[in-house]
Amino acid sequence: MTALTTGVQVGAGLRTDSGVRIGYAPARPTDGRLVVGEAARLRSGTVLYLGSRFGDRFETGHHVVVREECDVGDDVCIWSGTVIDYGCRIGNGVKIHANCYVAQFTEIGPDAFLAPGVTIANDLYPGSEESRNVMSGPVIGAGARLGVNVTVLPFVHIGAGALVGAGAVVARDLPEGCVAFGNPATVRGSVAGLVPVESRVRPVNGSASRYRFTEGRP
Numbered sequence: 198m199t200a201l202t203t204g205v206q207v208g209a210g211l212r213t214d215s216g217v218r219i220g221y222a223p224a225r226p227t228d229g230r231l232v233v234g235e236a237a238r239l240r241s242g243t244v245l246y247l248g249s250r251f252g253d254r255f256e257t258g259h260h261v262v263v264r265e266e267c268d269v270g271d272d273v274c275i276w277s278g279t280v281i282d283y284g285c286r287i288g289n290g291v292k293i294h295a296n297c298y299v300a301q302f303t304e305i306g307p308d309a310f311l312a313p314g315v316t317i318a319n320d321l322y323p324g325s326e327e328s329r330n331v332m333s334g335p336v337i338g339a340g341a342r343l344g345v346n347v348t349v350l351p352f353v354h355i356g357a358g359a360l361v362g363a364g365a366v367v368a369r370d371l372p373e374g375c376v377a378f379g380n381p382a383t384v385r386g387s388v389a390g391l392v393p394v395e396s397r398v399r400p401v402n403g404s405a406s407r408y409r410f411t412e413g414r415p
């Protein structure tokens with residue numbers, strides 16, 4: 198570890214573009230330290246606040262913000278335009294795609310995947326002081342996968358390995374290994390019971406969209 202600036206420790210092999218800010222001072226009080234592990238790759242527009250810790254091989258796209266008091270594991274990728282608010286815990290191997298918002302006090306288990314546009318809420322009754330006092334994001338279990346534009350409400354637990362379909366609004370807990378979608382998201386099946394994708398599609402030529410559903414979709 199070497200000291201980059203006051204309070205900022207970085208591991209060997211850091212690669213940054215210009216326009217990266219490592220150690221932005223938050224308005225909220227923190228311990229004033231920021232630790233970034235080995236071999237980080239940070240792209241232009243990334244802002245990492247003082248008071249967080251990142252493991253090894255942390256990687257960002259462009260214009261990624263991670264606020265203070267976050268604990269981020271090894272091999273985490275966060276893609277362009279995503280904001281991680283303060284006080285979150287993100288496990289090893291988590292991938293968070295573009296344009297996501299992860300609210301304060303969210304826990305994301307190892308190897309979970311958030312598709313583009315996932316939005317996480319933490320304040321059940323916005324504008325209420327009582328609600329603010331118990332503000333809490335969800336727990337997203339290890340290896341869970343959330344489809345594009347999924348919204349997750351406060352206090353919810355999504356079980357390990359669950360697959361949440363595109364556009365779902367998760368208002369209540371979901372069990373391990375389920376397939377769930379809809380608003381509100383309900384269990385529709387299991388990951389183990391999914392029809393193999395290769396039996397559902399056929400290739401097409403001459404289009405960037407390389408496959409279509411087969412007729413009489415299984």
Ligand SMILES: CC(C)(COP(=O)(O)OP(=O)(O)OC[C@H]1O[C@@H](n2cnc3c(N)ncnc32)[C@H](O)[C@@H]1OP(=O)(O)O)[C@@H](O)C(=O)NCCC(=O)NCCS
Nearest residue numbers: 312343344345360361362363364376378379386391392415
């Ligand atoms: C939910 C999902 C996994 C499919 O699960 P499945 O059990 O195979 O469901 P099926 O495709 O057999 O669809 C069953 C029914 O649910 C509907 N459905 C499928 N996905 C849905 C969704 N996300 N929201 C609402 N309805 C959906 C289908 O239209 C179908 O309705 P029908 O019976 O009236 O025709 C898939 O549709 C999905 O949303 N995947 C996530 C894609 C994504 O966001 N990827 C992120 C990386 S880019």
